[in-house]
Amino acid sequence: KLFEHKESPLWLALRAALAGDEWQVFFGVCDRLLDQLKPFDELITSAEKQLEHLTLLELFSYLSILAYQAFTGEGSDDPSGQLWEVYSRIILRRLRVCPEEDFRLSESRLGQSLKRHLSPIIFPESASPDLAACRENLEWLAVLIAATQERIDYEGSIDWFCFDPECRYQLKQGESVIYNQSVAGTERWQRTGRKSDLLWHYWMNRAVQAFIDSGMAEQIIGLPENHELNQLAYIKAVRSQLQLQQIYGLGDRISLSDGSQVQLHHVLLASELTSVFFQKEFIQPFQDHFRESGVLAQALCRLAMDGVISGENRFPMTWSEEQEKIRRITGWTVCEEHPKGSADSAKAILTFWTSDLKALSQQLKQQPRTPAPRLYEKPFYKIGRYSFQFPWVGAKQNNLTAAINNLRRVNARRADMQAETQRVELALAESLRQRGFAVEVGYRPLATAEDDAGEVDLICHQGGVVLLLEVKSGYIRSTTHEVWLHRTNTLRKAAWQVRRKQVAVLSALMTDQELRARLGYHGQQPEADLRAWIVDTSIEFDGQSVDGFRVLSRETLEIILRDEKHLLRPLDQLDEDDPCTLFPDGFTADRLVEVAESGELWRDIC
Structure with a gap:
């Protein structure tokens, strides 16, 4: 977004060189859009100034109090959406200026901080002399949250x-x-x-069947009173x-940067059980109260x-030392071994899900463009x-996306990325x-x-139909900017690669007799038989065309x-008598092509 950098030499040169009326309208629109950000930025700067005396921990304390507003029915209960983005923005901005002292957290400093900044709000009857200052801090943080949310809203425009x-x-x-010429883009986003x-629903239906097939459905998981919740988490x-x-x-195991490994299932189960715990022990009781x-x-x-x-921490955020956290997680790693x-394993799980905020602060100061974890992606x-958690994140996060x-x-x-990409293809x-x-x-191809042309991911043949598949594997995107970058960079590059590979493969299908034999292909007009697709782990561009x-x-x-379209239904709507x-x-290859290219899978249901 070049125009956001108003002092950029390139932007200034463009403005000087392009003087036509249409360009002046464009530049005027750019200026108008940026002008709208100024009031929000001024308010954000002012609120941050009022809160700069707080340590990172103290900011967390106030943030955790206000975050519970989402569970009162008065705010938006949209934990995967904008509120978390707002909180992440506030925390990351603070980490960029955090002094080293904020990360030297001893037991006494922790206790003093909580006593001065968290307890007066939660226990106001204690008549703390800090109560007025705490309320002022809370009010300024509310201003910061509102201004940041407004800015993010406008960034969407x-x-x-x-x-x-x-x-x-x-x-x-x-x-x-700005205005929409049509609603096509909005409809595509909603359809996604x-x-x-x-x-x-599809993956849950497959998981339920796998769970039944494993014999786990007949076992009690954890304490009997928690069995149903634990079973769902499993x-x-x-x-x-x-x-x-x-x-x-x-694979079955994840390798960590320190050289240790942990079972993938244990990592995922720990995350799901954490969500169950926070929902049952924090969010539901809070809502009742x-x-x-x-x-x-x-x-x-x-x-x-x-x-x-009960002798447990039920404050708006939780904390414990590493060994205590490991002790609690260990019970979730029970297996035959x-x-x-x-x-x-518990330590490795904790490492996988932990964001070291001191290291992140240093990274943000030295390499500000490096991706930083969102709140839910590393929720410890x-x-x-000390290891801190926000129950209001842990209870509601999408653990798969995380x-x-x-x-x-x-x-x-x-280091495992290349092997994973190969396994996707295999x-x-x-x-x-x-x-x-x-x-x-x-x-x-030669x-x-x-x-x-380089290596071709997959060439497939059946019944005279040849498929050339270029496979792309990435992450789950949540913003229009990320989606646009994926299309512009990854998918357009993939289309360029497929175009080159298509030429080479068409030639090889006529001249490479060994390839023809391995594929069992006997055709003489491969250009009529071949379909070239980009197969992408993302869903946003499914069924669309990118550069042809x-x-x-x-x-x-x-x-x-x-052939499992029926599993796209909710579990309670499955009909064994209607296999759909x-x-x-x-099955034929021709029918596969017809279904894939017509979007028939989603017809009448999406």
Whole structure:
């Protein structure tokens, strides 16, 4: 977004060189959009100035109090949406200026900080002399949250202007400077959301069946009174594991940067059980107390007192030292190999989900463009020797998205990435072979004087139909900017690669007799037989065309190949008497192409 950098030499040069009326309208719109940000920025700067005396821990204390507003019925209960983005923005901005002292957290400093900044709000009857200052801090933080939210809202308009091809602009008195030419872009975004919801049902249905097949359905998981919640958490962990392994190429174990390894299932199960714990022990009791009192602070006070009575921490945020955290997680790592759980596995799980805020602060200061974890992607926050958690994050986060983005967005340079990408290709190849395709993985056409097309991910043949597949694996995107970047960078590059590979493969299908034999291909007009697709782990561009090549979601292809459209329904709506097959006359490659390219999978349901 060049125009946001008003002093950029390139931007200034463009403004000087382009003097036509249409360009002046464009520059005027850019100026108007940026002018709208100024009031928010001034308010944010003012509020941050009022709060700069707080340590990072103290900021967390106030933030945790206000975050519970989302569970009162008075705010937006949208934990995966904008509020978390607001909180992340506030925390990351603070980390960029945090002094080293904020991370030297001893037991005495922790106690003093909580006594001065958290207790007076939750226990106002204690008549603390700090109460007035605490309320002022809380008010300024509320201002900061509101201003940040307004700014992020308006950034959405700028992103719309920058990245939505349906967006048009104008400079007319009394009218908005940007508007939609059509609602096509909005409808595509909404349809993507509906597809994601249906895919959630699909993987849950597969997980339930896998859970039953494993024999776990007949076992009591944890304490009898928690069995149903634990069982659901286990099924969700199975769902995530299925998706991560089949679609994203994860193995049974995750390798961490310190050289340790941990079972993927244990990582996912710990996350799901954490959500169950926070929902049951924090959010639900808080909501009960709030319904009785109608006052946020009183409900938090009663929740904290529940903890005092039971000997547990029920403050708006939780904290403990590493060994205590490991002790609690160890029980979630029980398996045949470790019938009492494994402390080493628990430590690895904690490492996987932990954001070391001191290291992150240094990174933000030295390499500000490096991806920083969102609140839910690494929901354990290390300050000094303490590990903090926000129950209002842990209870509501999407644990699958958290795991994928932890692995693929935040840690995109992991050593295992190449192996995972290969497993994505091999898993797809196996799915196609099970449907009778001959599949060539990693074929490398001969280089010519004109071009070297490089390695072809998959070439598949059945019944005279040849598929050339370029496989792309990434993370789950949540903003229009991220989606636009994915299309502009990853998918357009993929289309460029496919175009080159298509030329090379068409030639090889006529001249490479060994390839023809391995594929069982006997055709003489490969240009008529070949379909070239980009297969992408993302769902946003499923069924669309990028530079002339069709993009198919890997999940869409998975469901079509397995003929499981019926599993896109909620579990309680499955009808065994209505299999809803995509191949009523039996599977053929021609029918596969027809279903994939027509979008029939989603017809009548999305």
